[in-house]
Amino acid sequence: MREETPKAHFARLLRNAGHLFTGNAAGTAIGFVSLTLTARSVSTHEFGLLALISTYSAVVERLFNFQTWQAIVRFGDPGTDAQRRRAFAALVRFCLKLEAASLIFGFSLGCAGILLLSPWVDWVSENKPLLMIFLATLCVRFSGFSLGMHRAMQKFGAYAALTVAAAVCRLGAVVAAASWGRGFTAFFWAWIFGEVVQYLLVLASAIVLFGQRNFIASTDASDLNREGGLFDRSETMRFMSGTAAELFFRTIRAFDIPLVGILLGPAAAGIFTIAKRFAGVFTTALESSFHSIYAELSTIKAHCDAGSMWRLADRASLFFGLIALAVVLAFAIAGQYMVRLLFGPSYDQSFVSSLICLAGTATLGFVYPTWAALLAIGKVRVLAMGQAAVALANIAVLLLFAKHAIGNSAAWAYFAAQVAWAAWLYIGQRLARGAHVAAARA
Numbered sequence: 382m383r384e385e386t387p388k389a390h391f392a393r394l395l396r397n398a399g400h401l402f403t404g405n406a407a408g409t410a411i412g413f414v415s416l417t418l419t420a421r422s423v424s425t426h427e428f429g430l431l432a433l434i435s436t437y438s439a440v441v442e443r444l445f446n447f448q449t450w451q452a453i454v455r456f457g458d459p460g461t462d463a464q465r466r467r468a469f470a471a472l473v474r475f476c477l478k479l480e481a482a483s484l485i486f487g488f489s490l491g492c493a494g495i496l497l498l499s500p501w502v503d504w505v506s507e508n509k510p511l512l513m514i515f516l517a518t519l520c521v522r523f524s525g526f527s528l529g530m531h532r533a534m535q536k537f538g539a540y541a542a543l544t545v546a547a548a549v550c551r552l553g554a555v556v557a558a559a560s561w562g563r564g565f566t567a568f569f570w571a572w573i574f575g576e577v578v579q580y581l582l583v584l585a586s587a588i589v590l591f592g593q594r595n596f597i598a599s600t601d602a603s604d605l606n607r608e609g610g611l612f613d614r615s616e617t618m619r620f621m622s623g624t625a626a627e628l629f630f631r632t633i634r635a636f637d638i639p640l641v642g643i644l645l646g647p648a649a650a651g652i653f654t655i656a657k658r659f660a661g662v663f664t665t666a667l668e669s670s671f672h673s674i675y676a677e678l679s680t681i682k683a684h685c686d687a688g689s690m691w692r693l694a695d696r697a698s699l700f701f702g703l704i705a706l707a708v709v710l711a712f713a714i715a716g717q718y719m720v721r722l723l724f725g726p727s728y729d730q731s732f733v734s735s736l737i738c739l740a741g742t743a744t745l746g747f748v749y750p751t752w753a754a755l756l757a758i759g760k761v762r763v764l765a766m767g768q769a770a771v772a773l774a775n776i777a778v779l780l781l782f783a784k785h786a787i788g789n790s791a792a793w794a795y796f797a798a799q800v801a802w803a804a805w806l807y808i809g810q811r812l813a814r815g816a817h818v819a820a821a822r823a
Contacts, residue, residue, distance in 0.1 A: 404541020411548035429647030445487035448624035449476035453529030551575025623761025630768035656734035705746025741799030767805035
């Protein structure tokens with residue numbers, strides 16, 4: 382493989398991040414229109430219920446997600462020679478079966494959770510069938526396989542286009558629900574439709590990619606019985622166990638919306654959902670950088686160029702950190718007008734919460750690329766430990782603030798968690814960097 386300059390790596394990183402950000406930003410903007418239309422068409426209480434139902438489904442999916450896409454990107458090599466192609470096909474098949482098993486397991490435990498919560502939480506008992514119906518969308522959420530194929534094949538633009546297409550379909554369903562004037566039930570089914578279409582589009586595209594490159598045809602019949610001999614299954618499982626643990630603890634933090642619903646009611650959960658959505662706009666940009674830089678750093682790491690890997694991470698951190706500061710400043714100036722324009726006067730109080738959440742997310746801008754660097758060198762245990770500590774602290778702070786009726790308690794708990802996670806990433810990468818560079822030179 383021809384050596385590439387740091388400039389070439391950074392240019393490709395920005396190009397891939399640009400593809401993802403364009404698609405994700407457009408999808409997020411269209412999603413905001415859908416959210417706005419829903420919030421204006423139903424009561425604050427009903428909007429909060431929709432947020433709680435969809436959040437419960439998302440939390441269950443993430444709790445039992447092995448992050449198989451990360452294993453496909455880190456260990457998969459869809460090269461041109463037959464052995465590499467067979468190994469890549471075996472790895473993808475293994476990850477796909479693991480993901481299917483985890484989704485079935487997650488759906489079963491999610492239904493059990495609804496039944497257990499029903500006697501204790503009013504909004505759960507009143508909406509038990511709706512919660513289970515939304516939870517059934519797990520059947521099409523093969524996000525690990527879909528993401529892994531698009532990232533490994535460098536199809537960032539295609540994935541971005543599918544993101545926009547899914548958002549347009551969701552918006553169409555929401556517009557139809559608003560036109561029919563059927564209230565809460567119509568919007569519930571519109572959100573279901575958008576969820577299913579989103580995952581089916583990227584899943585279909587991933588299947589096409591897998592077939593187009595003849596990974597299926599290049600598979601020997603005996604490969605189906607000896608996948609472990611074509612790739613290092615034990616190393617792959619160790620890695621995915623670590624990423625699953627890291628996501629598990631990160632997902633515990635997503636319990637803040639249901640917890641707000643339990644402590645303060647569905648209306649408060651709806652307000653906090655809007656605040657997190659505003660913060661999520663910038664998270665979209667950060668995730669675009671994460672996905673693109675992770676693929677790039679994994680490539681550099683595979684060629685044992687530790688110095689270039691960390692220099693690229695530093696450069697990307699500064700770039701995205703400065704953008705983060707600009708975003709917070711812009712929202713502080715225009716955010717209040719934006720909230721009222723989009724959601725109406727009844728949601729005015731969500732501006733301060735949104736600004737607090739956005740400021741917390743912006744601190745990650747300076748360290749997000751180092752998260753990808755730590756994953757690229759396999760430091761999943763460090764990440765899992767950090768997520769565990771931050772998740773428990775986040776829930777504890779939320780409970781404490783809510784108990785003492787501190788204003789915007791959920792937003793301040795979110796802010797504290799984001800800052801703590803940024804500090805953990807910074808310290809973790811400073812400790813890991815020296816050892817990694819020294820080991821690469823040895």
